Amino acid sequence: MDVRCVDWYSNPVSLFPRLVAADARLALVIDDHAWTYAELADAALQHVALLERVGVESGEHVAVWAEPSPSTAAAMIGNFAAGVTTIPLNPKLGSGEVAHIFNDSRPKLAFCAEGFDVPHEVIHVPSLRAAYAPGESSLGEIEEDATSGLILYTSGTTGPPKGAVITRANIAANLDSLTEAWEWTSRDTVVHSLPLIHAHGLVLGLFGSLRVGGALHYVPKFSPEAIGKALVDPRHEQTMCFAVPTMYHRIAEAAEGDADLCEALRRPRLLVSGSAGLSVREHEHIQALTGRGVHERYGLTETLINCGVPASHAPMPGYVGPPLPGVELKLVDERRSEIDAHDDETIGEVAVRSNAVFAGYLNRDDATAEVLDGDGWFYTGDLATRREDGAIRILGRRSTDLIKTGGYRVGAGEIEACLLEHPSVREVAIVGVPDDDLGQRIEAFVVLKQSKQADAAELTNFVIEQLSPHKRPRAVHFLDELPRNAMGKVQKKQLGIR
Ligand code: MCA
Ligand code: AMP
Numbered sequence: 001m002d003v004r005c006v007d008w009y010s011n012p013v014s015l016f017p018r019l020v021a022a023d024a025r026l027a028l029v030i031d032d033h034a035w036t037y038a039e040l041a042d043a044a045l046q047h048v049a050l051l052e053r054v055g056v057e058s059g060e061h062v063a064v065w066a067e068p069s070p071s072t073a074a075a076m077i078g079n080f081a082a083g084v085t086t087i088p089l090n091p092k093l094g095s096g097e098v099a100h101i102f103n104d105s106r107p108k109l110a111f112c113a114e115g116f117d118v119p120h121e122v123i124h125v126p127s128l129r130a131a132y133a134p135g136e137s138s139l140g141e142i143e144e145d146a147t148s149g150l151i152l153y154t155s156g157t158t159g160p161p162k163g164a165v166i167t168r169a170n171i172a173a174n175l176d177s178l179t180e181a182w183e184w185t186s187r188d189t190v191v192h193s194l195p196l197i198h199a200h201g202l203v204l205g206l207f208g209s210l211r212v213g214g215a216l217h218y219v220p221k222f223s224p225e226a227i228g229k230a231l232v233d234p235r236h237e238q239t240m241c242f243a244v245p246t247m248y249h250r251i252a253e254a255a256e257g258d259a260d261l262c263e264a265l266r267r268p269r270l271l272v273s274g275s276a277g278l279s280v281r282e283h284e285h286i287q288a289l290t291g292r293g294v295h296e297r298y299g300l301t302e303t304l305i306n307c308g309v310p311a312s313h314a315p316m317p318g319y320v321g322p323p324l325p326g327v328e329l330k331l332v333d334e335r336r337s338e339i340d341a342h343d344d345e346t347i348g349e350v351a352v353r354s355n356a357v358f359a360g361y362l363n364r365d366d367a368t369a370e371v372l373d374g375d376g377w378f379y380t381g382d383l384a385t386r387r388e389d390g391a392i393r394i395l396g397r398r399s400t401d402l403i404k405t406g407g408y409r410v411g412a413g414e415i416e417a418c419l420l421e422h423p424s425v426r427e428v429a430i431v432g433v434p435d436d437d438l439g440q441r442i443e444a445f446v447v448l449k450q451s452k453q454a455d456a457a458e459l460t461n462f463v464i465e466q467l468s469p470h471k472r473p474r475a476v477h478f479l480d481e482l483p484r485n486a487m488g489k490v491q492k493k494q495l496g497i498r
Contacts, residue, residue: 015080015168018186018213019044019139025186026235027210028070029217034235035070037213042137043071047078056108058083058147063105065089065112066196068220073206075111080168081139083147087163088197096418096466097153100160104363105151151362152198154301157401158413163362164301171203173355174304175211177324178204182240182270182295183311186213189236191268192243193222199301200275200407205242222247224254228264239268244407245278248294249437252285265290270311272297274320275407276439277394283317296320298394301409302371303378304356307392322390327354331386336379344387347395350380400492403432403440408470410442415473418466419444419459424452427482429490430473444473445495447481 014020018027023037035043056062064075066088079086087105089098089112102110148168153161178184190209194201196218209216217233219226227247231239243251248271255261265271265286271294278296287293293315297308306329309321323329331339331348339348357378360368371379381398401412412430419428427447432440448454456476463472483494 014139015172015207016077016139016210018210019077022137025213026189026215028073028206028215029189029233029235030068030070031220033070035073038137040070040074040077040210041139043074044078044081044139045137047075048082051078051082051084051109054109056082056084059085060109061085061087061105061107061151063087063089063102063107063110063112065091065110066202067091068196068218072196073210076202076206077139077210080148085149085151085165087151087153088202090195090197090468092468092470094463094465094467094471097161097468101153101163104160105163149359150203152202152301154198155402155409155411155414156367157399157411159411159417160414161411162364162367165359165362166199166203166301166304167359170304170356170358171207172211173326174203174324175208177326177354177356178208178297178305178308179212180325181297181308181310181321182272184208184212184214184240187237188212188240188269189215189217189233189238191217191219191227191230191233191236191239191241193219193227193247194242194244194407198275199299199304200242200244203304222250224251224261227251228258228261231264231267240270240272241268242272242274244275245273245282246276246406246438248273248278248286249282252282252289255289262290266292270295272308274298274305276404277320278317280317283315293317297324298382298392300378300380300382302358303352303354303380306350306352306354306380309391316391319387319391319393322392323352324354327352327356329392330377331384332379336373342386342388342390344385344393347383347385349398350382350384350392350394351377352380353377400432403430403442405432405435405438405440405442406470407439410471415442415444415463415467415471418463418471419446421466422454422459422462424448424454425459426450429482429492429495431492431495433475438474441474442471443475443477445477445479445482447479 018037019041025037027037027040028035062084076086150166151163155161192205196202217230219230273294274297295309295315297305298320299305306327307320309316329352332351353376383395385393403410415430416428419425426449429445433443435441459476460472483491
């Protein structure tokens, strides 16, 4: 495989120690399903047996349709145990993305919904929803294979998404840093409603809960009411809530005038926000409604989580906290020279080094070399200041072509390339417009070919079909021409947005 330092896969320590011994403790709640560790281990072993039956070997790739089901968790845990790398698939992927991901990652087996059209020669196992009936076992029955990880597809400014190779050692290192910072223990149940395809929902929410021996209470369809209900579930000893700022925004709006929801928000030990910046205004809104604040943390797919406000510290509105234990962080200038400033004013790009920094982009040594130097520093593209006490304030990104919408990272170039495939589109510019709810909302500025027609709905549906629904433009503006400078470069700032 085309990635840096393949040895990083090795980690002799079990990723999920509580699954090694059969244990009747509740591990996972999804809708009406509630699985213990022993049941989850049993289902994972059934998955390992299936991998053996169909001839998937250690080091190979298996795609898993990340539908909200305990079997999805069992398949991913089984993959780890068998030394197989998981490619979590968003059930809402468009056809263009599916083709790209399968061609790039070449899974031997795809575990996905019935009727799903697998684009090339892979073994196809239909729907996971009820694939594995729970028995009772422990992973102690097999010898775990350390050669495993995740490939998480993530957008860049241009081109199709890249597969970030996250090793098992990366995951263990980052979860252990978070465990220390948040004093996360087996007494905690995490409540969240994030998709099980990204670092936030999958690595932190699912794997984090299982690594500490706690539980995950997963809410398959986000709504403030459903989150409120899960937060007060009497089965939880103590609760943490993970969400993106858009979710906190919607929860806070719904909590206005809803005393029960306000009360539910007071219940968790920690409310944690990440994946995008939570505005100070939003912090203050939640504080005013509930009398308590939100702990922010900051990370990227490629590095996992870098900074976080510790549980022992009061929330820090506007700041993502200091670097986590085990994370080195520096601010650098445009030449990547270190800026030694702790004044909360001098702005630099965040660079980080830790055992959680990924192994590289799959099949993309060129792109890996752009972000990772020979000393192991990863250059994030995020601009920030640092305070005397080390707290980091994220101000934005170097490139305005990387958009964060609802906590999803979306590359403007990917949507532009998609829309240029539409027979009526001559030119297009995609911009991220500031939005109180989504953080940024995607808008398209389109020039049509002469004598061709297309309306906004048609172009939006074209994007949803090829890419995922969250990449769709929320507005389409038709122009006679795009503003360009003397070099012919599109001037997105002149589109009146930023
Ligand atoms: C809408 N939908 C559609 C259509 N329109 N599906 C098919 N065809 C359509 N025409 C889908 C949407 O994709 C969405 O699904 C659902 O229907 C509801 O639509 P909508 O209301 O428009 O969605 P939304 O309101 O924009 O969703 C808000 C959200 C969502 C629930 C907050 O943005 C979300 O789940 N964000 C989480 C992103 C995340 O996990 N990022 C972590 C990256 P759906 O709800 O499935 O989208 S990891 C990371 O950033 C690092 C490591 C870190 O620091 O954490
Ligand atoms: P992703 O690759 O989807 O993990 O997105 C990573 C990007 O999300 C980072 O480079 C940041 O720009 C942004 N991000 C994540 N957490 C925060 C946060 N707490 N505050 C501001 N930006 C954040």
